[in-house]
Amino acid sequence: TQLLEQSPQFLSIQEGENLTVYCNSSSVFSSLQWYRQEPGEGPVLLVTVVTGGEVKKLKRLTFQFGDARKDSSLHITAAQPGDTGLYLCAGAPMDSSYKLIFGSGTRLLVRP
Amino acid sequence: GAGVSQSPSNKVTEKGKDVELRCDPISGHTALYWYRQRLGQGLEFLIYFQGNSAPDKSGLPSDRFSAERTGESVSTLTIQRTQQEDSAVYLCASSLAGETYNEQFFGPGTRLTVL
Numbered sequence: 001t002q003l004l005e006q007s008p009q010f011l012s013i014q015e016g017e018n019l020t021v022y023c024n025s026s027s028v029f030s031s032l033q034w035y036r037q038e039p040g041e042g043p044v045l046l047v048t049v050v051t052g053g054e055v056k057k058l059k060r061l062t063f064q065f066g067d068a069r070k071d072s073s074l075h076i077t078a079a080q081p082g083d084t085g086l087y088l089c090a091g092a093p094m095d096s097s098y099k100l101i102f103g104s105g106t107r108l109l110v111r112p
Numbered sequence: 113g114a115g116v117s118q119s120p121s122n123k124v125t126e127k128g129k130d131v132e133l134r135c136d137p138i139s140g141h142t143a144l145y146w147y148r149q150r151l152g153q154g155l156e157f158l159i160y161f162q163g164n165s166a167p168d169k170s171g172l173p174s175d176r177f178s179a180e181r182t183g184e185s186v187s188t189l190t191i192q193r194t195q196q197e198d199s200a201v202y203l204c205a206s207s208l209a210g211e212t213y214n215e216q217f218f219g220p221g222t223r224l225t226v227l
Contacts, residue, residue, distance in 0.1 A: 042116070042218025042221055043155070045217070090155075099160060099168065101157070102147075107152075
């Protein structure tokens with residue numbers, strides 16, 4: 001069974017601080033995605049990373065895919081209250097790329 | 113519509129009753145997925161449709177769960193003889209194709225509560 005371990009589970013920080021969320025697996029993924037989910041809504045795709053070592057930036061968010069395509073990180077610079085939400089990583093297995101294996105999520109609270 | 117829609121948004125039922133959850137994917141999306149999300153957890157894959165066929169049903173928890181899709185559009189997830197452990201948010205997603213990058217677009221979910 002392929003698993004994605006996400007850490008930390010909860011994070012409460014002050015506005016302006018930086019943070020990093022990690023997503024780790026022993027399995028190789030063909031691609032990895034990060035989603036953000038607000039209460040009462042479905043997850044919304046933030047980014048897809050495909051190439052080992054790839055780094056993508058989306059304003060204050062930086063996403064990295066590990067060289068071996070087994071892990072990923074999300075770094076937020078100068079967090080704002082609007083960043084509050086549940087962040088989910090999801091990997092597409094090599095042998096069944098139509099399927100997404102989701103991590104358990106990181107619940108982020110940014111206090112003003 | 114512009115996005116994936118699901119109905120009902122909330123469903124409260126009694127243990128032992130059957131429920132049907134509906135998903136309307138984005139027009140033109142050939143792939144459709146059902147997931148289950150328990151409180152405070154990530155998403156658990158249930159079933160994948162490519163067109164009207166379901167090549168992967170491996171995530172369905174038991175034979176009480178079934179799903180169908182018609183017209184390469186609407187899908188219905190049916191749970192028979194509901195149990196309390198079925199309480200969760202059921203999310204539907206669609207994508208342009210079932211392969212490569214697999215960028216899925218999610219509906220708002222149906223919150224199912226089994227009393």
